[in-house]
Each structure stands twice: as structure tokens, then as C-alpha cells.
Amino acid sequence: MSKMVYTVTPADDGWAIVQEANRYTGYKTDATAIKSAIAVASKLGLSGHETFVMLQSPDGSLKQVFASDPAPPTIDSMMDEVR
Numbered sequence: 001m002s003k004m005v006y007t008v009t010p011a012d013d014g015w016a017i018v019q020e021a022n023r024y025t026g027y028k029t030d031a032t033a034i035k036s037a038i039a040v041a042s043k044l045g046l047s048g049h050e051t052f053v054m055l056q057s058p059d060g061s062l063k064q065v066f067a068s069d070p071a072p073p074t075i076d077s078m079m080d081e082v083r
Contacts, residue, residue: 004019
């Protein structure tokens with residue numbers, strides 16, 4: 001599957017989420033943009049995509065705030081750990 005990166009970045013009127021050529025604007029805070037980006041990235045991660053959410057600060061530096069698990073635990077593997 002493909003690797004998808006969502007970057008939460010400052011925008012003129014608040015915050016935006018950028019994914020390749022797509023730009024989603026209208027977020028008033030970085031927290032709301034991050035929550036939205038993680039919601040999408042986590043769903044795609046569950047279907048096999050390698051997904052990341054990055055936060056770009058006003059100075060341009062990047063910080064990873066989410067990464068999908070390439071091998072999420074299954075119920076069987078969690079039960080094995082309990083036994």
C-alpha cells in the first residue's frame with residue numbers, strides 16, 4: 001500500500017491540512033486540524049496504508065504527531081499476551 005503524509009500547517013486564517021496537492025483549510029486551531037488529520041490517517045492505516053500526521057510550526061520545523069502501526073495487534077495476539 002501507499003505512504004500518505006498529512007501535514008498540519010499554519011494558514012492565513014488559522015490552520016490547514018496538506019496532503020500532496022490537496023489543501024483542506026478552515027481549521028481555527030492546530031488541535032482541531034490535528035484531530036481531523038489523525039481521524040483520516042488512522043482509518044486509512046487500518047486498511048493497510050502507511051500514514052503519518054506531521055505538525056509544521058510557524059518557523060517551518062516539522063514534528064511527527066501520528067504514525068499508523070504497520071502491524072496492528074489482533075485480538076488473538078492480545079489474548080496470547082494475557083495468557
